[in-house]
Every structure is written in structure tokens, then in C-alpha cells.
Amino acid sequence: MLINVPETVVADALRGLAAAHPELTVDVENRVIVRRDAPVAGQVGLVSGGGSGHEPLHGGFVGPGMLSAACPGEVFTSPVPDQMLRAAAAVDSGAGVLFIVKNYTGDVLNFDMAAEMAEDEGIQVAKVLVNDDVAVTDSLYTAGRRGTGATLFVEKIAGAAAAEGMPLERVEAVARQVNENSRSFGIALSACSTPAKGSPTFDLPPGELELGIGIHGEPGRERRSMMTSGEIAEAAVEAVVEDLQPRNPVLVLVNGMGATPLLELYGFNAEVHRVLEQRGVPVARVLVGNYVTSLDMAGASLTLCQVDEELLRLYDAPVKTPGLRWGV
């Protein structure tokens, strides 16, 4: 691994982010990344966060048109309430703050505590849970569907809504609408290695793959012999489309898990496109790249987000962050 020692991995990355992006205020000690011009008068503040290891999510999505602040936790570990409170205080212009929370027990508990603390300090807070992962089928007997690729769409579209000056209830409603219209499915060709452990978190022999993985190095629901890119695309599109049943055009995110080359991701995107066409699902926009990663895991996830005209307009609105940038 390209690190100094496991204990300083997150702090080292934050120092590097600060050196590369002077337009962000990076508080390395307290682990909060804030856009430098925050709070922006009249605009709702958007705060997200989660375990590290998913870069560019969330810190790489801080900037005009997307997040106001992000709180990185330890690798694959939710941040603590103190970070979220600090972020909320830094971005609140008086218009309130929206917490965007991926549905994991730890993230939910810590953001809940932070929301209570922020309200005690007079900051108006709303929360939106992202839970788009269709691989978690039995929500009754699990912690519920995980938040994965749809987080990018929620942060981008809600960020545009906030930039237009929409009030907190509207920004929250838009974020909720994006989540409700998004589904994801992921596959892994290799496990990932956390800096603390230094070796793969589960054993996946060559020639086999895991279907229905999350983004924390946890194994998936099912193990199979290696499939072709086309066969994987068929399985992923089927899982997502059967659950979403889209009637409107969709945004497509073909997301790399960290160790799969863009050459393979674009090939996979071609297969996804073919299967969507066969099924008669119209495509509005496509994003291919490493956006919601899982350290050095090889594999990919597919996210579809069904959009109406307003969501598409907000998706197309300008964005200027380290990880996502267009229209500026």
C-alpha cells in the first residue's frame, strides 16, 4: 500500500486534498471539509459524510452546486457527531442544513445524534436517507438497503436545488425524490484490503465473482464462477430494472469500485446500454468512472435514477467540485 502508517491514512489524504484544492477549507484535525465561501447567504447547506475509502465520495463532492461540507470518518467507519455538528455550524446561513445519510447503522446513529445537537444550537436540520442497493432483499431481517451509487445523484441534484435558493423543505423533497427513484447493484471481482488489516477482507479466488456486494469490503449475497461483462450487465440491469420499473428516462452511473480500469468500465457500459435498449429503457445521461469506490476492490456497480424534467435540469446544472465538474 502507498501509505505511511495505517493510523494516519485519513489525515494524510486530507492534507493532500487541501494542497490540491485551495478552494476548500480542510480542517485536518477535526476532519471537516468545507467550501471556502460557506455559509452562502440564502442557501441551504448540504452536509454529508461517511467512512473513508469511498473517494471521491464525499469530500471530493464539496463545492458550488453540490455539497457544502463533508465529514470523513476512519476507513469504512462512520464519522462522529462532533464532526457533523462542526460542519453544520460552518455551512448554516440561517436557511437550514440538510444531512445526506447513507443507510448504515453507524451513519444513521451518528447523524441522528448530530441533528439533535445541532437543533439544540438553533440550527434547523433535515435528514435524507439514501438506500438504493437492491442486493439487500430482505429488509425485515437486515439493517435495510444500503446507500451506494445513488448518493452521487442525491448530492448532485439536491446541491443544484440548494444553489437555486430553494428552501429547506424543497431541497429535502428533491433529495428524497432522487433516492426513491434510484436503484443500484454491485459486483466484485476481488475483495479490498483495509489499511488496518493490510490483507483482503474476504477470500475471493480468481475465476469467481461476488454478486450483490456493498461498498465496505463485505462479501455479497452470492458467489458465482466468472461471467463475461455482457452476462454481468444482464444480471445487474435485471436486478435494478425489475425493482425500479422505470417509466421515465434514466440517469446511468457505471461506477468503478477502485481497481477496475476505465477500459473495462466503458466496455461494461456498452453492455449495460445494449441491455437497457433491449428492455426499452430510455437513457437521459450517462456517467462512467470511479465515484463511489471501495478502496482497491475490483468490480463495478450500476445505478439507475429515473428523472422527470426538473430533476434532469438540476442534474445538468453547473457543478464545480474536485470529483465532478461541468458547466463552469
Next chain:
Amino acid sequence: MLDADFFRRWMTATAASVDREAERLTALDSPIGDADHGSNLQRGFTAVAAALDKEAPGTPGGVLILAGRQLISTVGGASGPLYGTLLRRTGKALGDAGEVSAEQLAEALRAGVDAVMTLGGAAPGDATMIDALVPAVDALGDSFTAARTAAEEGAVATTPLQARKGRASYVGERSIGHQDPGATSAALLIAALAEAAGE
């Protein structure tokens, strides 16, 4: 009677035992979770020990409330709020008393465990820390040693269970056959209680 010093010894004994067992906790967390339970608790209880050294609260309740706050502020994940709430609520239930009886501790710990169940939504049999804590609290009326044995047996008994809460629940039936890391660390906390009592 148990004084603030007893509760400090409980926390420092927990910190030492989490240090010793960190690798095992992380190894248990690998096949069904994300391989960080040991390092997360290690960071938390190191902070607890440092804060108790610095602030030295004078009551049993004060020690546990400070320890709980430290865990919430340093651990993250689910285990930070859950262990933090366990200690904070137990501490609150002990009130301002300078000394408490073992019966009062058992009663307060039950309030702490109830708060964890409410917060995390887990019940006995879901393969979580609750499976070590509930039998431990039930046995605490007999002796600290009985509580320690009950917690250890409760942790081992999670092995054949399918996890229904937390990250291990995502792997479904594949969590069967693995001892739950959270129940294992909860057993360490109860074992440290027996150690503080000199049993």
C-alpha cells in the same frame, strides 16, 4: 460498595483487554463485516483512559458518563453510539451517589442495555452485543464472575445465529457460523468488570 475508583479500574481494565484482543476482534469482523471492530474500540477506550486520567470524576456515574461521551466522540460507526449510550445511560442511572452497591450497578446496567436495544433496534437472538449483555445483566445478581461467564457464553452462542442487525446482516445466511464481533467485545467489557472487582 463500589466507588469511583472501582469504575475507573473497570474502564482501564477494559482498555487493556481491548488492546490485547484488538486483532481477534478485527479478525472476527472480516468474514461478515468490514474488518475494523478491534481498531475502532481500541481508539475509543484509549481516549477513555486518557480522559479519566485527566479529569478524574469523583462519582461512579461521573466516570461512566465521561467514558460514554468519549466513545461517542472518538469511535464512530455503530459501536461508538451504542457503547457510548450503554455507559452514559448506566452512568446516568447511578446518579450522583459517591458509592453504589452491586445491586444498584446491576439495575443501572439494565437501564443502559435497554437504551442500547432502543437505539439500535436489536433484540436477543439477532447476533449482536445484546446477546452477551442481557445474560450478563441477568447473572450480575449472583456475582461478577457469573456475569462474566454468562457474557462469554452469550457471545459464543451467537455463532450459529443469522445476524439481523448491523453490517453482518447484509451477508444474510452467510453470517451463520461466525461468532459476532460486537457480542465478543461486550463480553470483554463484562470480563473487565469482574477483573476490577478482583474476581
